[in-house]
Structures are given as C-alpha cells and as structure tokens.
Amino acid sequence: MDFHSVSRRTAAFxxxxxxxxxxxxxxxxxPTSSGSGSSSGGGSSSAFSAASSDISSASSSADxxxxxAVSTMAPSAILPEPTYDFTQPAPESAPVxxxxxxxxxxxxxxRTEGFYLFSGVGNGDLLSDTGLTVxxxxxxxxxxxxxxxxxxxxxxxxxHYTKVYLCFGINxxxxxxxxxxxxxxxxxxxxxxxxxxDAVIYVEGLIPLNEEVIAQTIKRDYLKNxxxxxxxxxxxxxxxxxxxxxxxxxxxxxxxxxxxxADASSDxxxxxxxxxxxxxxxxxxxxxxxxxxxxEGAESIPAxxxxxxxxxxxxxxxx
Amino acid sequence: xxxxxxxxxxxxxxxxxxLTLALSACGGGGGGDSSGDAGSYDTSxxxxxxxxxxFSEQLDPLDADTGFYLFHLADAGIQRExxxxxxxxxxxxxxxxxVAVLQFQWAEGKAEERQAQVxxxxxxxxxxxxxxxxxxxxxxxPKLENALIQQKGDSFLLIVASDLEAAKGxxx
Numbered sequence: 001m002d003f004h005s006v007s008r009r010t011a012a013f014x015x016x017x018x019x020x021x022x023x024x025x026x027x028x029x030x031p032t033s034s035g036s037g038s039s040s041g042g043g044s045s046s047a048f049s050a051a052s053s054d055i056s057s058a059s060s061s062a063d064x065x066x067x068x069a070v071s072t073m074a075p076s077a078i079l080p081e082p083t084y085d086f087t088q089p090a091p092e093s094a095p096v097x098x099x100x101x102x103x104x105x106x107x108x109x110x111r112t113e114g115f116y117l118f119s120g121v122g123n124g125d126l127l128s129d130t131g132l133t134v135x136x137x138x139x140x141x142x143x144x145x146x147x148x149x150x151x152x153x154x155x156x157x158x159x160h161y162t163k164v165y166l167c168f169g170i171n172x173x174x175x176x177x178x179x180x181x182x183x184x185x186x187x188x189x190x191x192x193x194x195x196x197x198d199a200v201i202y203v204e205g206l207i208p209l210n211e212e213v214i215a216q217t218i219k220r221d222y223l224k225n226x227x228x229x230x231x232x233x234x235x236x237x238x239x240x241x242x243x244x245x246x247x248x249x250x251x252x253x254x255x256x257x258x259x260x261x262a263d264a265s266s267d268x269x270x271x272x273x274x275x276x277x278x279x280x281x282x283x284x285x286x287x288x289x290x291x292x293x294x295x296e297g298a299e300s301i302p303a304x305x306x307x308x309x310x311x312x313x314x315x316x317x318x319x
Numbered sequence: 320x321x322x323x324x325x326x327x328x329x330x331x332x333x334x335x336x337x338l339t340l341a342l343s344a345c346g347g348g349g350g351g352d353s354s355g356d357a358g359s360y361d362t363s364x365x366x367x368x369x370x371x372x373x374f375s376e377q378l379d380p381l382d383a384d385t386g387f388y389l390f391h392l393a394d395a396g397i398q399r400e401x402x403x404x405x406x407x408x409x410x411x412x413x414x415x416x417x418v419a420v421l422q423f424q425w426a427e428g429k430a431e432e433r434q435a436q437v438x439x440x441x442x443x444x445x446x447x448x449x450x451x452x453x454x455x456x457x458x459x460x461p462k463l464e465n466a467l468i469q470q471k472g473d474s475f476l477l478i479v480a481s482d483l484e485a486a487k488g489x490x491x
Binding site for chain 2: 269
C-alpha cells in the first residue's frame with residue numbers, strides 16, 4: 001500500500017467518523033436540530049466515540065460552531081470566485097463514450113444498481129446497496145468484496161476515481177423535513193471529496209415517482225413527489241454550497257402531471273431498461289472537467305462543513 | 320450464440336468445436352425445440368419461462384457481461400470467456416424476479432470444479448438477495464427462498480418467479 005492510499009484511507013476514516021458524529025449528534029445532542037428524524041440509529045454510537053477527538057481536530061479548519069445550528073462552513077469570501085455556476089444544473093456538453101466512465105464510481109441505492117445493470121454503461125464501479133440512505137454511508141457494511149465487508153465509503157477508498165456519481169434520496173423520503181437530509185448529504189459530499197480529492201463529484205437529482213403505480217404495487221404511502229421535489233431543492237442547494245455538479249434528472253423524466261410516466265417503471269420507483277438508457281445518455285452529454293470546475297485547483301474548493309445536526313437512519317425505503 | 324475467445328489456444332479450439340456443434344444443430348432440422356440438446360439448457364428457455372406467465376411483471380434482458388458481473392462469477396473463480404452464452408431476463412428493480420440460462424465452456428479437465436463453482440456462485444447470489452431484501456422487500460423473500468437453481472451438463476438455470484409452477488411447466 002503506497003503513501004497516497006494510506007493518506008486517502010486516513011481521510012476516509014476521519015470523514016467516516018465525522019459522518020457518524022453527525023448521526024450521533026442527532027441521537028441525543030442536538031436539541032436545536034429540526035427534530036424531524038427519529039433517534040433510532042444510535043445503536044453503534046460507542047463504536048465511534050473514540051474517534052471524536054480526532055474528528056474535532058481534523059475539522060478545525062472549518063468554522064465549527066457549537067451553537068447547535070444546522071451547519072457551518074468556511075467563509076466563502078476566502079475562495080476565488082467560481083467560474084462554473086454551481087447553482088445551475090450541468091449544461092449540455094459534447095457526448096462522451098461509455099469508456100469515459102471507466103474510472104467512475106456510481107454510488108447510491110437500488111436505483112443506481114438498476115442504472116448500472118440496465119443502462120449498458122459497462123464501465124466504472126457500482127457501489128450501491130438496496131435501501132441504503134445517505135444517513136448510513138459510514139455505518140452499514142453493505143459492500144462485500146471477497147471475504148471482506150465494507151461500508152460504502154470504505155469501498156470507495158479502495159481505488160482511485162476521477163468521477164463519483166452520488167444518487168440518494170428516495171429511501172430518505174420517509175423522514176419528515178429536509179434539513180437532516182441536507183446536512184447528511186453535505187457531509188457525504190465532503191467525505192467523498194476527502195476520499196477522492198481528484199474526482200469530479202456529480203450529485204444526481206431525484207427522478208420523479210409515479211404515485212398511482214406505487215399505490216397499486218409496493219404501496220408505500222410516504223413516497224410522494226411533493227416531498228421529492230423539496231428534497232431535490234436541497235440536493236441542488238448542497239451542490240451549490242459544496243461546489244459539485246448537479247444533474248437534473250427530475251426534469252429529464254417528469255411528465256406534464258409532475259410524475260414519472262406510468263409505463264416507465266413497474267413499481268413507480270425503479271426505471272425500466274429504456275429509462276436507464278435515457279439516464280445514461282443524459283450523463284454522457286452532461287460532463288464537466290475538474291479544470292473547468294476548479295481552475296485554481298483545490299484552493300477553490302470549499303473547506304469541509306462540520307455539522308452537529310441530526311441524521312437518522314432507520315431501515316426501510318424504496319430504492 | 321455468442322462465442323468468445325481472447326487468444327488462448329485452448330479457448331480457441333473449444334470455440335471452434337462449439338461453433339461446429341452449433342452449426343450442425345442449426346442445419347440439422349431441429350428447429351423449434353427450445354430444450355436444446357438433452358445435455359444442456361437452451362437459452363431460448365428464458366423467454367419460454369417468461370411466456371408461460373411465471374413472472375408478475377415484464378422483465379428486461381441483461382447482456383452476458385452484466386450477467387457475469389451480477390452473479391459474481393469472477394469472485395467464484397470463473398473466467399469471463401468461459402461464459403459462452405446466456406439469456407437473462409431480470410426485473411429492473413420492482414421485484415426480485417428473474418430467469419437466467421447460463422452456458423459455459425471449460426478447458427479440458429476443469430468441468431467438475433467449475434460446475435461446482437458456478438453452483439456455489441448462484442446460491443450465494445440468491446443468499447445475498449435474501450439478505451438485501453429481507454427488510455426492504457419482504458414480499459420477495461418467499462420467491463427467493465423458492466428459487467430454482469438447476470444444472471444440466473455445462474449449463475445452468477436460475478429462476479426467481481412469482482409462479483414457480485408455471486416456470487416448471489415451461490422447463491418440462
């Protein structure tokens with residue numbers, strides 16, 4: 001193992017601990033959090049408590065308020081003015097071929113798994129878990145490689161990637177409010193960036209649902225497009241705040257009624273194969289280089305956010 | 320039938336042999352027999368199982384490379400070029416339903432070892448699906464627990480169906 005990979009693993013460990021602390025704070029130390037999540041995810045708190053002092057020092061470069069507010073970040077005034085507009089979805093670009101994704105990681109839930117299997121991308125690595133939420137990235141040992149089990153973040157640290165696609169949010173729709181989701185998503189972006197500092201991070205907006213098909217099939221009444229749209233705004237906000245690329249998949253698939261077309265999915269959630277191919281075509285025509293995003297290199301990337309607000313991580317979900 | 324070889328002389332000879340057999344089958348007037356020769360499952364069986372109403376939804380096809388990945392065959396010690404042909408229909412996420420017919424070609428003397436490896440990989444795949452879905456899609460667990468995994472010579476059949484009897488009818 002070379003020094004580079006050791007450093008990357010160390011960063012992964014620290015950020016993993018940071019993510020866990022985000023969750024722990026929500027389980028008992030954050031009375032000013034939005035209060036929207038349950039506190040059932042505290043079962044593994046002792047396993048990570050030893051890392052808390054390391055995390056505190058590692059994140060000292062960020063403005064870590066102890067007020068219990070949702071999150072803080074390094075002052076943006078010290079950053080060069082970005083030339084790429086992070087508040088907008090990725091603009092259309094010249095198409096790339098599938099081999100462009102050879103050093104990409106596709107990180108997400110079962111929707112990402114469907115994309116990887118049915119789009120025909122044929123390149124890159126799939127790091128996904130059915131039902132996984134952004135709240136659980138640093139906890140759930142969901143990736144099996146040989147005899148070993150890894151969290152998704154640990155698995156992400158095993159190779160070097162230049163593109164990382166994040167797709168989370170459907171399984172989180174069962175939790176009221178969106179502030180915890182935002183906080184956890186931002187923490188996930190920072191963790192991924194620490195593990196893969198050379199990668200362009202793409203965050204994928206949520207593909208709409210078909211509520212009628214859901215009612216007829218999987219019958220999960222918490223899967224509503226109204227909340228999905230709110231979560232999409234928070235994902236877009238996170239992308240703008242953390243200077244990563246936002247992919248507007250919602251508008252790629254939504255119909256005139258604000259839904260996923262009924263024939264696009266057998267359960268109202270997961271796309272059929274032709275939808276996955278459409279998803280890939282979009283990704284192939286919405287790419288951005290690292291140099292375009294960060295012309296002055298790593299100095300133009302915001303420092304990691306520290307957060308003491310709640311996360312939540314009960315099991316369940318739809319993707 | 321898609322045949323693969325990557326410069327390995329043994330693989331090339333096996334490929335040539337398989338091609339000869341395939342051509343002779345195509346010219347032998349055996350059309351319409353979806354069961355293939357008596358010693359293996361024909362890839363057309365996947366569609367036949369689907370047509371028999373074994374599934375609760377329309378399944379989508381997967382190619383051989385994706386199938387090789389999906390069933391973790393590399394982890395089981397199988398080489399990609401040993402998967403000579405396949406037909407896979409799979410739910411894109413709504414259910415766990417699927418049918419896969421996998422046909423292999425082994426180097427001489429490897430058949431017994433490789434067959435055991437494939438069977439273990441397919442069983443491990445089903446076990447993993449059960450673990451992944453037990454909280455997430457509990458309605459799918461009975462289908463997975465009743466999954467059909469069968470071997471005939473160097474071919475393998477895997478079925479996760481909502482109507483397993485319909486699937487068995489198609490096989491017979």
